[in-house]
Amino acid sequence: MSFELDEDTALEARSPGVYAGTITGRWMVGMGPMGGYLAAIILRAVLAESPLPDPVTMTVHYLARPLEGPCEVTVTTLRVGRGHANFRAELVQEGEVRCASLVTVGRLRDAGPFDFQPPAPVVPEPGESIAVRRIGEAPTLWERLETRAAKGDDLFFLRTKAGEAMTGGWTRLADGRGTDALTVALFLDCWPPAVFNRTMQMDPIGAPTIEYTVHWRNKPSSDWCYGRFETRTLAGGYVDENGELWDTSGVLVAESRQLARYLGGRAGPAESP
Numbered sequence: 001m002s003f004e005l006d007e008d009t010a011l012e013a014r015s016p017g018v019y020a021g022t023i024t025g026r027w028m029v030g031m032g033p034m035g036g037y038l039a040a041i042i043l044r045a046v047l048a049e050s051p052l053p054d055p056v057t058m059t060v061h062y063l064a065r066p067l068e069g070p071c072e073v074t075v076t077t078l079r080v081g082r083g084h085a086n087f088r089a090e091l092v093q094e095g096e097v098r099c100a101s102l103v104t105v106g107r108l109r110d111a112g113p114f115d116f117q118p119p120a121p122v123v124p125e126p127g128e129s130i131a132v133r134r135i136g137e138a139p140t141l142w143e144r145l146e147t148r149a150a151k152g153d154d155l156f157f158l159r160t161k162a163g164e165a166m167t168g169g170w171t172r173l174a175d176g177r178g179t180d181a182l183t184v185a186l187f188l189d190c191w192p193p194a195v196f197n198r199t200m201q202m203d204p205i206g207a208p209t210i211e212y213t214v215h216w217r218n219k220p221s222s223d224w225c226y227g228r229f230e231t232r233t234l235a236g237g238y239v240d241e242n243g244e245l246w247d248t249s250g251v252l253v254a255e256s257r258q259l260a261r262y263l264g265g266r267a268g269p270a271e272s273p
Contacts (some may be wrong), residue, residue, distance in 0.1 A: 002185075004144055005186065009041045011048065017075045019045045019057025022092075025068045025185075029138045032065040034090035035209040035258075038181040042089045042101050045073040047181075050085050053080065055181050058103045061217075066098040083107070103205035108219055117217070120250035126170040126224045145190060146174045156196035165198040167191055179247075181222045187225050188214055188243045188256040194231040195239050195262060199246045202204040207239060208262040208272035215255045222248040237263055260273045 008026055011019035027037035041058050047055070071093045078086040084106045111239040123129070129148035132155065137219065148170035152158040171187050172179065179187075193207045226246045233240050243256035 001176075003175050004038065005173060005175070005177055008037070009044045009182060010163055011045055012043070012074065014072075014214070017049060019048065019073045019075070020063065021045075021071050021073065023068055023071050025239070026140060026144055027081075029070075030208065032208075033068070034141060034186075034189055035060065035212050036061060036186040037183040038062070038066060038091060038099055038131070039070070039101070039212060042073055042091055042099060043103065043185055044104045044181055045075050046087045046089050046105065047102075049075045049077060049087060049228060051080060051081075052107055053104045054106055054108040055214075055216050056084070056104045056106045056108075057126045057213070057215050058101060058185070060099055060101040061210065062099055062209055064098050065208070067093055069093070071098075085097070100215050101200060108216065111218075117252040118244070120246050120252070121150075121168070121228055123226060125248070126172075129170055133211070134171065139188065144174055146172050150226075156192060156200055157195065159200065162200045162223070163197050165194045165234075165258055166229065167194045167197050168226065168228040169224050170226050171226050172225070176223075179223050179225055179253075181216060182217075184216060184220070184245060185214055185227075188245055188254060189226055191227050191229055193239070193260065193262075194229045194241055198234075207262050209258050209260045210238070211259045213257045216253070217227075217255065218247075218251050218253055219250065220247040220253045224248050225253060234262060237261065 009026045011021040014020050027034050029218050074090050076088045087103045089101045090097045126148045132147040149155050229243045231241050239262040241258045241261050245253045247253055
């Protein structure tokens, strides 16, 4: 069976460290493809080069808005050690670097006797949560995802008044594909920005991501994952967001941090990241 995420991140090796792919229109949000989808494309190329199986940390800088159409990912091996391998990757279109990334790959170990993590969110199971069919202005993206909100206040467009800049909910891929490292990069970037719960409105240009970092902590044991996102600072036209991703067994799968452009409703021309 073919799954959309695998089709839309598929790459063909052209030469050592060089991969050709296509950015499709199925993961659009706002005025371009979502950053988590672009990260998944880059990560697939890096994993194809890596002798080790599990991404540990990845940072992506979005330099210019990618376009729907052909792309090329170039991967440079910086170092390969016994426990970790380090890579630099660039996503290029029309001769321009659109995304630049640093990735460390290693091997995630089974739980040890001294492991600890934050307490898992206490929320209803996916089947007992609120089904969300369409969010904001991204119907194409949300056709790809099945989503559930634990309560109405978790989403700005279901709220009756402004609240804390926190959001979250359950997500899985609508076509039945399981959750893995690529999906984690997607899920930590797919929920409406937490700042919208505070402002109660979308920015005219959305909230285009400038920098996105993911830390993988454990392999997920379920297709459904619960994302919890919080913004602590909106200042100078930029907003942060911290994310956590949990599986249904209460295991912390990954953490993320983003910096995005946010004009807060002020008028101005549309801008690229």
